[in-house]
Amino acid sequence: MTGVPPDRAGSHRRVNSPGGQLHVGDRAGPEPAFLMAHGFPDDSAIYQRLAPLLTPNRVITFDWRGYGRSDRPGNTAEQAPSHQGVLEAVLDTLELGRVVLVAHDASGPDAIDFTLAHPGRVAHLILLNTYYGHAASLQFPEMIRLFADANLAPLLDAMLEDNNQRLWLLGHTARRFGGDPLDPQGVGLTCVFPQFFGGNDHPDALAAIRAWTRRLFPALDEQDAHIGQLAQLTIPVTLIFGVGDSYLSPQLAADLADLFSHATVHLVTDASHWPNGTNPQPSRNSSRQPPHSPDAACSTPARPIAHRREGARPGCSAHCNSYDNRSSLPLRFGDRAAQPSRLTPHRVISPGPGSRAPSRLMVGNSTAS
Numbered sequence: 001m002t003g004v005p006p007d008r009a010g011s012h013r014r015v016n017s018p019g020g021q022l023h024v025g026d027r028a029g030p031e032p033a034f035l036m037a038h039g040f041p042d043d044s045a046i047y048q049r050l051a052p053l054l055t056p057n058r059v060i061t062f063d064w065r066g067y068g069r070s071d072r073p074g075n076t077a078e079q080a081p082s083h084q085g086v087l088e089a090v091l092d093t094l095e096l097g098r099v100v101l102v103a104h105d106a107s108g109p110d111a112i113d114f115t116l117a118h119p120g121r122v123a124h125l126i127l128l129n130t131y132y133g134h135a136a137s138l139q140f141p142e143m144i145r146l147f148a149d150a151n152l153a154p155l156l157d158a159m160l161e162d163n164n165q166r167l168w169l170l171g172h173t174a175r176r177f178g179g180d181p182l183d184p185q186g187v188g189l190t191c192v193f194p195q196f197f198g199g200n201d202h203p204d205a206l207a208a209i210r211a212w213t214r215r216l217f218p219a220l221d222e223q224d225a226h227i228g229q230l231a232q233l234t235i236p237v238t239l240i241f242g243v244g245d246s247y248l249s250p251q252l253a254a255d256l257a258d259l260f261s262h263a264t265v266h267l268v269t270d271a272s273h274w275p276n277g278t279n280p281q282p283s284r285n286s287s288r289q290p291p292h293s294p295d296a297a298c299s300t301p302a303r304p305i306a307h308r309r310e311g312a313r314p315g316c317s318a319h320c321n322s323y324d325n326r327s328s329l330p331l332r333f334g335d336r337a338a339q340p341s342r343l344t345p346h347r348v349i350s351p352g353p354g355s356r357a358p359s360r361l362m363v364g365n366s367t368a369s
Contacts, residue, residue, distance in 0.1 A: 015062070017089035018082045020071030024090065025061040027051055031097050032123045033058035035090065039105025039130070041209045042191035043068030046104065050276045060099075062090055064107075066208025067195060073207055083110040084117065091121060098123040104276060105130055105248070106212065109223055116229055125237045127256070129248040129273050132230075133223035137251040140216075143173045147213035160206065166196055178244050178272045187277045230259040237263040242271030 014021045025044060034054050036047045044061040045068070051059045063070040065086065087110065091099065101122045103111030108130025115122045131138050140148070146156055159165040174181035174188040181188050195205040237260045241253040250267050257263040268275040 015090055015093045017065060018085040019073065020065050022065060022071070022086065022090065023063045023069035024094075025051070025059075026094070027055070027059040029056045029058035031058060031099075033060055033094075033096055033099050034102055035060045035087070035096070035099040036102040037062070037087070037104070037107035037111060038064065038067070038191075039103075039107045040067070040212050041195045041205065042105075042187065043195065043205075045191045046187055046274055046277050048190075057100075060090065060094065060096070062086075064208070066211070067205045068199075069202045072203060072205075073211065083107070084114055087111075087114045088118070100124045100126060102126045102128065103130060104128040104274070106216075108132060109219065112230070113223075113226065115233060115235070116226060119233065119235065122235055124235060125233075127237065127239045128276055129241050129245050129253075130239075130256075131248055131252060132256060132259070133227050134220050135252060135255045137249060137255050139247045139249070141173055141176060141247050143169055144213060144216070147210060148216040150214070163197075170196060176246075187274045191277075227259055231261045233260060234262065238266065239263060240266045240268065240275055242268050242273060242275040244270075244272035248273065 011026050013024050013026060015024045016022075023044070034051075034057060036044070036051070036059065038044050038046050038061075043063045047059075047061050051061060064083065065071055066073050087101075090096075098121055101111050101115060101124070103126070105128070108127045109132050111125060111127070112132055115125050146152055159169060170188065170192060171181040174186075174192075179186055179188055183189065194202070195209065198204045237257075239253045239257055241248070241250055243250050250265075253265045253267070257265050
């Protein structure tokens with residue numbers, strides 16, 4: 001499919017979806033297109049540095065309903081949003097073929113469930129600092145747990161009604177992620193702050209945030225019921241995690257990768273929760289390997305170190321790539337999307353930030369570089 005042709009430099013449009021219209025960004029290019037979903041509590045602006053670096057391929061970003069410049073729900077007591085329907089509406093309206101589905105944070109479970117339900121519509125699944133189901137290594141930020149716990153709703157109500165308390169809550173959470181809450185170019189001020197206080201062209205997203213987080217813990221139980229299906233996916237899955245995220249951590253990336261049959265983990269050592277927003281730089285070799293991989297733009301170009309584990313399943317080669325900011329990131333993911341059989345099923349071990357590789361790991365050159 002050629003799709004609805006957007007402006008080459010990038011355009012914005014409104015797309016009808018279940019319950020309201022979405023604000024969609026569309027950068028022209030050949031398919032497969034990147035369809036990029038944000039988590040909470042931010043919006044599609046988290047990809048504003050990354051999207052231009054994914055040329056020549058088409059890049060689609062959007063705000064979930066209730067966030068950014070998309071329509072707001074009319075009822076603050078709204079039930080769980082129909083994110084599966086939203087993803088389907090975007091693909092159908094823009095007449096997209098198989099896409100490279102990129103999901104960050106809380107949109108990861110939505111992207112995984114969509115891929116399970118529509119495997120023919122996804123060529124490659126890329127997950128950035130996300131989660132799926134209960135895992136021993138899963139830890140949510142304190143602010144998210146506060147939003148998700150119905151027993152603490154009166155406390156949350158009081159904090160949100162006081163702008164100073166609301167601002168303190170955001171600043172505290174930003175510092176817990178290792179960020180500077182006052183950085184004018186940081187994700188906190190550009191993407192998160194407007195969801196709590198409103199932006200120049202849209203109101204706040206508090207109703208949508210509370211509707212989403214209200215379903216957080218029940219949704220984990222539902223995801224647990226689907227975990228056994230993940231190994232049946234034949235498409236390649238790439239997990240890209242910033243190692244500075246102590247909540248959705250490198251160990252969680254390893255645990256998630258172990259659920260899939262065709263998964264690779266890339267750790268970005270100079271990034272935290274938003275690896276897609278950490279000083280992305282184009283790779284010198286980017287023009288030679290379309291479509292480009294988001295991991296080629298998540299940090300300044302970096303050298304992979306593959307940690308391989310002995311004793312994996314027969315025929316498997318377990319590895320995890322870590323990146324620093326000194327050389328080039330891999331760009332061969334386009335080949336893998338076209339030929340998923342080239343990916344070997346494996347399990348992954350990810351040393352945590354600052355830790356040494358276990359003694360049974362061998363460090364060598366990556367075959368993905």
